[in-house]
Amino acid sequence: MSKTNPPFMSGVPELLVLRLLSQQEMYGYELVRAIRHSTLESISLAEGVVYPTLHSLESRGLLRSREASNSVRPRVYYKTTARGKRRLKELLQDWDRVSGGINAALGELYA
Amino acid sequence: MSKTNPPFMSGVPELLVLRLLSQQEMYGYELVRAIRHSTLESISLAEGVVYPTLHSLESRGLLRSREASNSVRPRVYYKTTARGKRRLKELLQDWDRVSGGINAALGELYA
DNA sequence: AGCCTATACCTATAACTAATAGGTAATATA
């Protein structure tokens, strides 16, 4: 049971993570809040979504991580690599195409 | 192998089908073309996506079908039910929320 | 001291569903 595949969320964690980490380095827990904030509380991704996404993206070479030692708590900072930025560009194109297509279909009322 | 989960497509077949069939009755094969056309060729859903979607939506009471007898070929016409329209309204709200959130996060550059 | 909340990381499992790749059959078209 329970919503595992909510509408319109496929690709969203990857897009938001690559996007936010291409602007500035962040650690996972911080990123969870950044996602909520940057989407104006419209999208909230739980830690159980964000951490696996980070690991997957790093293993694919789209993110690079470093451990912060001088911090009180152990933190793993991530940032988007050059390959990650190319992937981001690709995702942005997909997003424009799909959202454009949907909005065109929805706007058909007034056409 | 091969793209089974392309980005940003979750919920899209359901949304487009409910939307188009809430405007006018159509049969599956026609709907495939209508989806391509209404999205300005941005989104193309194969028959293998559309037919299962139609069957699923009908079994959930969101669509109703009738068979056209006087046609040369056997055609099954579908239209969105009242329940389907309520579901559509829900999906449209989700779409606004998610796409709004994403666009807010993407627009952060200029903020 | 004891308790709760927040911080910060993590994993296993389930659920769902879009896409692919097939398949049937009749009718136009070249």
Next chain:
DNA sequence: TATATTACCTATTAGTTATAGGTATAGGCT
């Protein structure tokens, strides 16, 4: 006659989000 188009269909795969857990430290409150 051969091919493309119309019109329907299903089985399977693949991928990935969400949930529900879990660990451990630090700080605030009673």
